Amino acid sequence: MSEQRIIRPTPISGFPEWTPRIRSVELRWLDHIRRGFERYGFSSVETPSVEVLDVLLSKGETSQEIYTLQRLQADADDSSDARLGLHFDLTVPFARYVAQHFNDLVFPFKRYQIQRVWRGERPQEGRFREFTQCDIDVINVDRIPLHFDAELPRIVHEVLTGLDIPAWTLNINNRKVLQGFYEGLGITDPLAVIRAVDKLHKIGADAVREILIDQAGLSSDQAAACLELAEIRGSDTTVVDAVAKLGVSHPTLTAGLDELGEVLDELSDLPSGSVVADLSIARGLDYYTGTVYEATFNDDPGYGSICAGGRYENLAGQFIRRSLPGVGISIGLTRIFAKLVSEGRITGGRFCPTDVLVVLPSDERRSAALAVAAQLRERGFNTEVYHQAAKIGKQIQYAVKKDIPFVWFPPFDDGRPHEVKNLATGEQVEADPASWNG
Amino acid sequence: MSEQRIIRPTPISGFPEWTPRIRSVELRWLDHIRRGFERYGFSSVETPSVEVLDVLLSKGETSQEIYTLQRLQADADDSSDARLGLHFDLTVPFARYVAQHFNDLVFPFKRYQIQRVWRGERPQEGRFREFTQCDIDVINVDRIPLHFDAELPRIVHEVLTGLDIPAWTLNINNRKVLQGFYEGLGITDPLAVIRAVDKLHKIGADAVREILIDQAGLSSDQAAACLELAEIRGSDTTVVDAVAKLGVSHPTLTAGLDELGEVLDELSDLPSGSVVADLSIARGLDYYTGTVYEATFNDDPGYGSICAGGRYENLAGQFIRRSLPGVGISIGLTRIFAKLVSEGRITGGRFCPTDVLVVLPSDERRSAALAVAAQLRERGFNTEVYHQAAKIGKQIQYAVKKDIPFVWFPPFDDGRPHEVKNLATGEQVEADPASWNG
Known part of the structure; x- marks a missing residue:
């Protein structure tokens, strides 16, 4: 053992890393x-x-x-890399990608992108410096049918339902409803109100009212109406009627309610409560222009959004002189996954993907053991051969420790049959590697 | 269309990016x-x-x-991130990982790691600043059986054989053969010779001879013997005899030849010429101590290694006071893939994973079309519904452009049958979404 200095490795705050059993679940996700x-x-x-x-x-x-x-060994006068940064989301790179490869794409272009993103934030609960996002966007030239505004929540619903995670709700709203309602109230800067209402779940109604009146210059009646709108929630088109009852009218509001109603209608076959219209959802980002999405855990809404997205009129406008409207949604994989790991709700899958451990009876029988393993692999079983001749108990122990479900015994003497042991049941039976089915 | 300034996006040198058809092949790989x-x-x-x-x-x-x-908006006095760098390979992170999670691992620990790595090199042919490596390593406590030195080339052979790439050879050598041979010749600094011989394929025998004599201080007889050794090649254990004929003897040489022979022997069932002992292979890295690997394209060996690796005695020694020998090999995915793309040998797969496009007969029949699509998805077919009511020819054209093989026609009138068109053959037949099999 060398006497060199030891660098004791420690986790880097904000950069998650999983042990193999946890990683196997992440991979399944x-x-x-x-x-x-x-x-x-x-x-x-x-x-x-x-x-x-x-x-x-x-x-x-x-x-x-x-x-x-920055290059560690950069020359003092070398500034060739000075202008590169790690992407902080997948939306900006996607907009750039669409503009750059415009002529190679078929529209409407439907893409998914599952990648790590980086943010130099101060790490805190649910906030990482490196994390994986799973984005889908549909982008089209000039016009993007409203149908996609309903398709994306449907996909997210199917995907999240297949993961074993606590109950969540995908909340939907439409920016035009907010904007039209605010304009119908005579408010001149609807975006300021949208930004304030976006904080509702974090800071509460009173604090939002204060911002609306003190900073956005609303009358207390206007502020009250805005907060009343934000209280409307429902999983069907009754929300449209509820807004109408507030007595505000504006063409943009009408257009927004039509869109929201149509999206809810197309999603009406989903289980009740999974996709809900929530008129408090605003999404702070400037570029959303219609439908907006935000999903949260029902038992911990304060954890913040686990999915988010919306419709934008012209995301790639700064890269190409084409009108490219789209709609997209992003699943915050690491946010969801890391929370469940830290709460002990994900305890891990198998240590390794091996289905069968082939016992090595002796060094002389290694090639026979390798041949059985090759045959089992050929038939689709992930298979290891124990790496050295050792006591059978030790070889079985290795399989137990690595969560390998089956141990295969090739003949220890010529003419004897193969046997396989199911470690879960303890049962051991004769088996033919050409036909055994696990 | 806005009049804002346009940032015309251009590729960033050394950071590969693929259009969807090329990406679909990379994903398959x-x-x-x-x-x-x-x-x-x-x-x-x-x-x-x-x-x-x-x-x-x-x-x-x-x-x-x-x-x-470096954080873009870092405070002048904030140095909290000053010590973070992007990994330049997957070996160092793996060594750190094993040390950090030592108690959570089962040994021998066999792991694969497929990730991007970054190097701030000057981009040139086959050299990227961001690229994907596919690594496998087996690491154990105190001792790692030689069997794994043969298993890794077998896995690489199987994996590369399944990819449609030009002919390649996986060359094997053993550092002990080189070291023992050099020591048997009375050379005092074998590592200097190893580093010189490692350049053989790049700079040629004469240049290596010059380095050996002028810089490493070898006699011309010693240099000649070293170069003679480097000429030995063969896919079976006859290479061992060829080395013996050179008349040098040293216990380390004998040990190395035994190991090399055993590895070749275990791989003797592989197709001739795929794994070859090549005594010129040295691998420059200091930490290899036994078997070394290096694969190159047969028709372009000058492109450099497409896979490389070897056995190391104690890779994690700087992180933990345990002896953790291992053996590993890395497939340079991006190096291989980008070369074939740039040479036009990879022209792309399908634009999208969609198997079936369901035609939308009319807005009124949207929910019927969505229901067929859901049924086909349930049965395992990737399915899209055309996004708006449009002429059938236009809908089919969309499928053609996106390489979608089948177009599904739900009934345009009640009581009519479903039909499906195979775009490759042009054949259109009646079909039942509950039983159709593509």
Whole structure:
């Protein structure tokens, strides 16, 4: 053992890392989510981890803390990499991608993108510096049918339902409802109200009222009406009637209610309570122009959104002189997964993907053991051969420790049959490697 | 269309990005490689993209150019992230991982890791700043059976054989053969010779001879013997006899030849020429101590290694006071893939994963179309519904452009049958969504 200095490795705050059993569950989740996206025909896209800073900052000053890259051994006068930063979401890279590869794409372009993103935030509960997002977006030239505003929540519903996670609700709203309602009230800066209402679940109604009156300049009647609108919730088109009862009218409001009603209508076959219209959902981002989405855990809404998205009129406008409206939604995989791990709700899958451990009877019988393993692999079983001749008990112990369900015994003497032991039941039976079915 | 300034997006040199058809092939490759690794029971591991710099630099000054991270909006006096860098390979993070999670692992620990790595090199042919590596390693406490030195090339052989790539050879050597041979010749600094011989394929025999004599201080007889050894190649144990004929003897040489012979012997069932002992293979890295691997394309060996690896005695020694020998090999996915793309040998798969496009006969029949699509998805077919009522020709054209093989026609009138059109054959037949099989 060398006497060199030991660097005791420790976790890096905000950069999650899983032991193999936990990782095997994460991998199952990733496969499941991808399959859900592909089932609806979405194409896989990956973009580099970096973008030039101009692209990352193209939506104006961003509140996301960007990590920039610097070469450790860069020459003092070398500034060639000075303008690269790690992407902080997958939406900006996707907009850049669509503009850059416009002529190679078929529209409406439906893409999914499952990648890590980075934010130089102060790590705290549910906030990571490196985390995986699972995004789907549909983008089209000039016009994007409202049908997609309903398809995306349906996909998310199917995907999340297949994961073993606590109950959640996908809340839907429409920016036009908010904007039209506020304009119908005579409010001149609806976006300021949207930003204030977006904080409702964090800071409460009284604090929002204060902002609306003191900062956005609303009358107390206007503020009261805005908060009344935000209280409307429901999983069917009765929410449309509830808004109408507030007595505000404006063409944008009418358009928004029509859209919201149509989306709810197309989703009416989903289990009640899974997708709910919630007129308090605003999404702070400026670029949403219609439908907005936000999902939260029912038992911990304060944890914040686990999925979010919406419709935008022209996300790639800063990269290409084409009108490219779209609608997208993002599943915050790491946010969901890490919470369940830390709460002990995910305790892990199998340590390894091995289905069968083939016992090595002796060094002389290694090639026979390897041949059985090859045969089982050929037939679709993930198979290991124990790595050295050792007591059978020790070999079985290895399978137990690694969560391997079956131990295979090739003949220890010529002419004897193969046997296989099911470690869960303890049962051991004769078996033929050419026909055994697990 | 807004009049805002347009940021024309351009590729970032050294950061590959693929259009959807190319990406679909890459995804197939990634799935195939992963399946190959899992078939042999390797556990999935992912580590964060970053390590603290102390860890990245723990093997001493590295020739790999490291990218460090800096927060764009960092306060002048905030140095909390100053010590983070993107990993430049997956070996150092794996060594750190094993040390950090030692008590949660089962040994021998077999892990695969498929992730992006970053190097701040000057981009050139076959050299990227961001690329994907596919690594497998087996690591054990105190002792690692030689059997694994043969298992890894077998896995790589199976995996690469399943990809449609030009002919390649996986070359094997053993550091002990080189070291023992050099010591048997009376050379005092075998590592200097190993580093020189490692350049043989790049700079040629004469240049290596010059280095050996002028810089490593060898006599011309010693240099000649070293170069003679490097010429020995063969896919079976006859290479062992060929070395013996050179008349050098040393216990380390004998041990190395025994190991090399045993590994070749265990691999003797593989197709001739796929795994070859090549005594010129040295691998420059200091930490290899036995078997070394390096695969190259037969028609373009100058492109450099497409897989590489070897056996190491104590890779995690700087992180933990345990002896953890291992053996590993890495497939340079991006190096292989990007070369074939740039040479036009990979022209792309399907634009999207959709198997069936369901035609939308009219807005009134949307829910019937959605129901057929749901039924087909349930049965495992990736299915899209055309997004708006449009001329049938236009809907079929969309399927053609997106490489969707089947177009489904739900009844346009009540009581009529479903029909499905195979776009490859043009054949259109009646079909039942509950039993149709593609």
